[in-house]
Amino acid sequence: MYNDKVMDHFFNPRNVGEVENPDGVGQVGNPICGDMMRITLKIKDNRIEDIKFRTFGCGAAIATSSMVTELVKGLTLEEALEVSNKHVAEALGGLPPQKLHCSNLAADAVRAAIKDYYEKQGIGTDIEIDEDHHHDRGHEEEENIAHNE
Amino acid sequence: MSSQPNARRQVYLDHSATTPVRPEVLAAMLPYFAGKFGNASSVHSWGYEAREAINDAREKVASLIEAAPNEILFTSGGTESDNLAIRGVARARKSKGNHLITSQIEHHAVLHTFEALQKEGFDVTFVPCDKYGLIDPDGVRKAIRKDTILISVMHGQNEVGTIEPVKEIGAIAREHGVLFHTDAVQSVGKVPINVNDMNIDLLTLSSHKIYGPKGVGALYVKRGVRLTPQLTGGAHERRMRAGTENVPGIVGFGEACRLAKAELPEESRRLTKLRDKLIEGILRQIPDVILNGHPVLRLPHNVNVSIKYLEGESILLNLDRMGVAASSGSACTSGSLEPSHVLLAMGLTHETAHGSLRFALGMSNTEEDIDYVLEVLPPIVEKLRAMSPIGPGSGL
Numbered sequence: 001m002y003n004d005k006v007m008d009h010f011f012n013p014r015n016v017g018e019v020e021n022p023d024g025v026g027q028v029g030n031p032i033c034g035d036m037m038r039i040t041l042k043i044k045d046n047r048i049e050d051i052k053f054r055t056f057g058c059g060a061a062i063a064t065s066s067m068v069t070e071l072v073k074g075l076t077l078e079e080a081l082e083v084s085n086k087h088v089a090e091a092l093g094g095l096p097p098q099k100l101h102c103s104n105l106a107a108d109a110v111r112a113a114i115k116d117y118y119e120k121q122g123i124g125t126d127i128e129i130d131e132d133h134h135h136d137r138g139h140e141e142e143e144n145i146a147h148n149e
Numbered sequence: 150m151s152s153q154p155n156a157r158r159q160v161y162l163d164h165s166a167t168t169p170v171r172p173e174v175l176a177a178m179l180p181y182f183a184g185k186f187g188n189a190s191s192v193h194s195w196g197y198e199a200r201e202a203i204n205d206a207r208e209k210v211a212s213l214i215e216a217a218p219n220e221i222l223f224t225s226g227g228t229e230s231d232n233l234a235i236r237g238v239a240r241a242r243k244s245k246g247n248h249l250i251t252s253q254i255e256h257h258a259v260l261h262t263f264e265a266l267q268k269e270g271f272d273v274t275f276v277p278c279d280k281y282g283l284i285d286p287d288g289v290r291k292a293i294r295k296d297t298i299l300i301s302v303m304h305g306q307n308e309v310g311t312i313e314p315v316k317e318i319g320a321i322a323r324e325h326g327v328l329f330h331t332d333a334v335q336s337v338g339k340v341p342i343n344v345n346d347m348n349i350d351l352l353t354l355s356s357h358k359i360y361g362p363k364g365v366g367a368l369y370v371k372r373g374v375r376l377t378p379q380l381t382g383g384a385h386e387r388r389m390r391a392g393t394e395n396v397p398g399i400v401g402f403g404e405a406c407r408l409a410k411a412e413l414p415e416e417s418r419r420l421t422k423l424r425d426k427l428i429e430g431i432l433r434q435i436p437d438v439i440l441n442g443h444p445v446l447r448l449p450h451n452v453n454v455s456i457k458y459l460e461g462e463s464i465l466l467n468l469d470r471m472g473v474a475a476s477s478g479s480a481c482t483s484g485s486l487e488p489s490h491v492l493l494a495m496g497l498t499h500e501t502a503h504g505s506l507r508f509a510l511g512m513s514n515t516e517e518d519i520d521y522v523l524e525v526l527p528p529i530v531e532k533l534r535a536m537s538p539i540g541p542g543s544g545l
């Protein structure tokens with residue numbers, strides 16, 4: 001079901017855990033299937049110096065979490081905010097269609113952590129954690145692969 | 150299975166999904182593909198040979214559930230048998246009433262059939278279960294109305310293994326002049342079934358769960374029960390189910406039933422022992438695990454646990470890599486992104502349903518298999534829990 005790259009990130013996830021004394025914490029839940037992801041950030045000179053994740057979810061959720069930490073580590077906050085769900089899925093070489101929503105969790109958690117950092121610093125921000133886009137990737141066509149036995 | 154680099158054993162524990170065709174069954178089927186290829190409706194020796202083979206299989210299937218051979222209709226599997234029983238009775242008895250009763254924990258083959266009938270205008274009551282997945286016969290009794298024409302409650306629950314009190318429900322149905330169907334796909338061959346003692350009017354069987362081939366099954370229809378056929382055409386299967394018979398499949402199914410009957414007491418005892426060893430081992434070795442389903446009224450081959458703070462698919466992928474096949478009722482594995490309706494009906498939270506794991510034992514499994522699972526599962530759980538943002542393992 002998953003490609004080798006996804007499996008690699010799933011079995012050997014990068015940046016698992018919690019950074020000590022984080023500058024920003026983002027925790028988001030997946031409204032579609034009830035999974036959860038937590039990101040902790042260490043920020044230095046407007047860059048993501050360290051990032052760690054924890055995820056309660058499927059193989060794709062864990063792999064996208066791992067991938068997003070690799071993608072944003074070392075980036076400026078502005079650059080990190082540009083990383084989209086689509087980038088994460090592409091960097092993994094694609095996800096099965098019914099699993100595309102899992103990558104939403106990862107990008108959202110990073111945005112939420114950056115937002116938390118800005119707020120703690122008293123910096124005004126207009127970052128929104130958009131709940132609506134979760135529904136833009138349908139699974140309707142996948143429903144007939146349900147696990148029936 | 151190149152994706153199992155660390156597997157030291159192959160342990161198939163998904164026998165509720167399907168089973169391999171056993172060698173004796175395959176051997177019985179082989180002559181009927183090319184050599185004995187006749188159409189059972191034909192009036193010549195080729196046809197006669199096929200008809201004899203089907204009759205012989207019918208006797209074997211009937212014998213497994215203590216029915217008469219002419220009460221068995223061959224179908225394309227459990228799904229078709231469920232459809233034929235439910236739609237067939239609903240349509241045949243429509244003039245008698247418009248109300249149907251089933252449970253919330255049926256297999257989709259039953260549940261979606263009732264939902265379709267609901268859209269056609271039938272009234273359907275879906276009775277709930279308790280926290281063990283048990284249906285209360287008294288709840289069924291209370292749901293009965295003057296216009297109730299059919300009750301369908303499964304025998305062995307396919308996900309959590311709970312064995313339902315079908316004999317009591319059948320007695321209540323009979324008392325009220327209502328027909329009673331049960332889906333026994335998971336219990337056939339695992340626990341003794343006597344359709345007469347158990348007050349059953351219609352019963353669904355499937356071949357591929359008992360080491361027969363896929364795509365064949367049967368419906369027991371008690372003598373005198375009328376059905377409206379759902380497949381119309383030739384005069385096959387007492388005009389109840391048109392279509393040239395799948396002779397090799399039926400022969401294999403018959404042989405599978407014969408073997409299941411012969412081995413049932415011994416195999417059922419053996420599986421129960423392995424089941425309890427696996428349940429006890431998991432509960433002892435892994436903290437924060439709950440057993441789903443009834444502790445005692447349980448199919449001999451079913452183990453279902455929820456590993457808290459984890460999601461099922463992530464455990465299955467790790468197990469597969471170690472050579473172990475299992476399944477989960479997690480939303481992430483369902484395709485519909487909703488957790489199992491059975492676990493939710495039992496009152497599990499979405500989160501606990503997420504971490505459900507089913508191990509379904511079978512003929513090939515040994516004590517060594519169970520030891521192996523008990524060796525590989527705890528480290529997988531530990532590793533994934535350390536990654537989870539919830540639960541005590543997260544340190545948060």
Ligand SMILES: Cc1ncc(COP(=O)(O)O)c(C=O)c1O
Pocket residue numbers: 148149165225226227228229231256258303306307332334335355356357364365366
């Ligand atoms: C309880 C139950 N009913 C019905 C079915 C459907 O049977 P089949 O796969 O033969 O259509 C299954 C298994 O898939 C089952 O477990």
Ligand code: FES
Pocket residue numbers: 030033034035057058059060061099102480481482
């Ligand atoms: S997190 Fe549930 S399907 Fe991926």
